[in-house]
Amino acid sequence: MFRQRLSKRTIFSSPLKIIYHDSEYEDRLDITPQQIYDRLQQEIPKTSLPSSERVISLFEEIHEQGYKTVLIITISSGLSGTYNLLRLLAQDYGKLTFHMVDTKNIGIGAGQQAILAAEMLAQGKQVHEIVSALQTSIVESRTYFFLDTLEYLAKGGRIGKVSAILGSLLKLRPLISCNADGIYETVAKVRGNVQALSKAISMAITEAGRHVRFAIAVAHGSALEEANRVMEELKRRLPQCERFTKTDVSPALSVHTGPGLIGISVHALPANL
Numbered sequence: 001m002f003r004q005r006l007s008k009r010t011i012f013s014s015p016l017k018i019i020y021h022d023s024e025y026e027d028r029l030d031i032t033p034q035q036i037y038d039r040l041q042q043e044i045p046k047t048s049l050p051s052s053e054r055v056i057s058l059f060e061e062i063h064e065q066g067y068k069t070v071l072i073i074t075i076s077s078g079l080s081g082t083y084n085l086l087r088l089l090a091q092d093y094g095k096l097t098f099h100m101v102d103t104k105n106i107g108i109g110a111g112q113q114a115i116l117a118a119e120m121l122a123q124g125k126q127v128h129e130i131v132s133a134l135q136t137s138i139v140e141s142r143t144y145f146f147l148d149t150l151e152y153l154a155k156g157g158r159i160g161k162v163s164a165i166l167g168s169l170l171k172l173r174p175l176i177s178c179n180a181d182g183i184y185e186t187v188a189k190v191r192g193n194v195q196a197l198s199k200a201i202s203m204a205i206t207e208a209g210r211h212v213r214f215a216i217a218v219a220h221g222s223a224l225e226e227a228n229r230v231m232e233e234l235k236r237r238l239p240q241c242e243r244f245t246k247t248d249v250s251p252a253l254s255v256h257t258g259p260g261l262i263g264i265s266v267h268a269l270p271a272n273l
Helices: 033-039 052-064 082-092 107-122 127-140 151-155 161-169 193-208 224-237 251-257
Strands: 002-004 009-011 017-019 024-026 046-048 069-074 097-102 142-146 172-178 184-191 214-220 244-248 262-268
Touching: 017 251, 033 251, 046 251, 052 082, 069 082, 069 107, 069 127, 082 097, 097 127, 107 127, 107 142, 107 214, 107 244, 107 262, 127 262, 142 193, 172 193, 184 193, 193 214, 193 224, 193 262, 214 224, 224 244, 224 262
Parallel strands: 069 097, 214 244
Antiparallel strands: 002 009, 002 069, 017 024, 017 046, 142 172, 142 262, 172 184, 214 262
């Protein structure tokens, strides 16, 4: 969530929940991705939306700090109920003006849009200008995820178990993106990690070639060395890129993807920014 007033700009987040049989955590606040991976053999946790009380408390905090307008930027409504939850709670909260943006993406794909909003706020852009720029960027940007295993997507109900078993037997490594509706789609299937990484880099470079201005982000799930190699290759082949970002994936996403994930986001930037 983004809010702006004359002398201060601030970013707040409403984290998803990570739920084990005997404990509950808030994404990135009191649990890390590595802690998720370390416990996967014992238990695969569930993920959940933030509670309504947690969101309302955040709205109250925003209001008490003197803000009037809130720009809410969420992960894809096609993959999570986060957007709808915040939309409904915002409708019933009468003390602030809200603007909603559904990024139709996850992880670094959604995060890149938040970075763009923050940059435009820093330049003094109005909320309507920011929302318009985000909507254009969402349509033009793409994120590609390469998974080391389909096991956790299958266990989380994101793909069928038969597909996961077949993929494992054939050593297929799918490249996954989000379509226009913000739902997972497989954009390529290759055999082996080396070929998968090469294909992901190739697709990202092709996508970047469509844009005059763009930023690149690389995310990983306990695969820092591979992420470093991918980043160096992208820097070498895309010297015109205006911003490179590298990060690990969130705990919530790590629950559904498991270790070994590499993600590359090609983020379209406004030509007139």
